[in-house]
Amino acid sequence: SAVISQKPSRDICQRGTSLTIQCQVDSQVTMMFWYRQQPGQSLTLIATANQGSEATYESGFVIDKFPISRPNLTFSTLTVSNMSPEDSSIYLCSVDRGRLEAFFGQGTRLTVV
Amino acid sequence: RKEVEQDPGPFNVPEGATVAFNCTYSNSASQSFFWYRQDCRKEPKLLMSVYSSGNEDGRFTAQLNRASQYISLLIRDSKLSDSATYLCVVLPSGAGSYQLTFGKGTKLSVIP
Numbered sequence: 602s603a604v605i606s607q608k609p610s611r612d613i614c615q616r617g618t619s620l621t622i623q624c625q626v627d628s629q630v631t632m633m634f635w636y637r638q639q640p641g642q643s644l645t646l647i648a649t650a651n652q653g654s655e656a657t658y659e660s661g662f663v664i665d666k667f668p669i670s671r672p673n674l675t676f677s678t679l680t681v682s683n684m685s686p687e688d689s690s691i692y693l694c695s696v697d698r699g700r701l702e703a704f705f706g707q708g709t710r711l712t713v714v
Numbered sequence: 715r716k717e718v719e720q721d722p723g724p725f726n727v728p729e730g731a732t733v734a735f736n737c738t739y740s741n742s743a744s745q746s747f748f749w750y751r752q753d754c755r756k757e758p759k760l761l762m763s764v765y766s767s768g769n770e771d772g773r774f775t776a777q778l779n780r781a782s783q784y785i786s787l788l789i790r791d792s793k794l795s796d797s798a799t800y801l802c803v804v805l806p807s808g809a810g811s812y813q814l815t816f817g818k819g820t821k822l823s824v825i826p
Contacts, residue, residue, distance in 0.1 A: 643718070643801075644758070644816040693757055701746055701805060703814055705757035 603627060607694055607706030614684055614713050621680045622709045624694035629674035634695040634703075635667070644693070650677045684713045717741060718817035720802050726823045731792050735820045737802030738784045744815075746805040747778055749787050752819065753798045761787075761800070792824045 604627035614620050624633065635647040647667055648656040656669040670678045681688050694706040720737045727733045739747075747764035762769065764776040764785050775788040785804075789796055802817035 641722075641818065643818045646814075701814075702748075702760045703758075705759070708755075708757050710755070 603630070603696055603698060603704040605694060605696065605704060605706040607709060609709055610707060611710040612712070614711065616685050616713055618684055619680055619682045620684065620711060621678050622692055622694070624677045624679075624706050626675045626696055630696040630698075631674070632696070633671065633677045635669065635677075635679045636693045636695060636705075638691040638693060638708075640690075647679070647692075681711065684711075686713045689713045717815045718802055718804055720800075720817040720820045722818055722820060724821040724823050726825055727792055728825050729792055729794060731824075732788065732790045733792055733822065734786055734788045735800055735802075735822075736784055736786050737817055737820075738782075739802075739804045739815075740783070741804065741806055741815075742783060743806050744783075744804040747776075747785050748803040748805075748814075749774075749776060749785075750801040750803055750816075751798045752801055758801055758816075789822075792822075794824050794826065797822055797824045 606625040608623050633650045636644045637647055638644045646659050647662045648658040648669055650656045650669045650671040652671045652674050666682055668680045689712050692709045695703045697703050718739050725733055749761040750758040751761040752758040762771050762776050764778050766778055768777040773790045777786045799819040799821045801819045804815050
């Protein structure tokens with residue numbers, strides 16, 4: 602298994618501001634993933650973060666809105682920029698160990714008011 | 715057609731009951747299948763993989779029907795601690811875990 606520490610666990614933010622979510626893994630991993638889980642919806646992949654290269658974004662997600670950093674093999678951040686109430690969601694980071702099992706951080710519950 | 719479809723429930727069952735969930739998937743090239751469990755306000759965690767021949771893990775049995783493109787999860791002798799949302803997850807052949815496709819989940823409440 603993997604130990605993933607994600608923070609903050611929750612936040613309430615004003616619209617127009619930005620929030621950076623951090624994800625720390627207990628061992629080195631090649632790829633880290635960021636997901637969004639909106640109320641009543643399935644987990645949706647936002648982007649894949651590789652160390653040393655720009656993140657790869659899924660359709661519907663752009664770097665200006667969700668900039669990602671991956672400074673080393675154990676850490677990544679996701680920023681939700683210029684937030685609106687529609688960004689209220691749970692954001693989760695994830696890694697795998699090469700066996701197709703996804704391990705998730707505890708999630709960040711974001712409310713934009 | 716949505717890629718992975720599940721009945722959202724909720725399924726409210728008494729302790730000791732047997733309950734079954736189904737999930738259908740649209741991509742016939744999907745080769746790996748999983749059930750994840752997500753407790754309220756927690757992250758999803760792998761419950762079990764689903765093999766072509768079906769597999770059992772204690773009170774939990776998972777089955778795959780490729781012809782009809784659905785997978786199922788059977789829980790016997792339900793416990794209060796089984797209350798959670800169960801996510802059906804599929805993966806296309808040769809894909810990495812970043813291509814996992816999640817269903818919206820089926821909510822189970824086991825009642826005393």
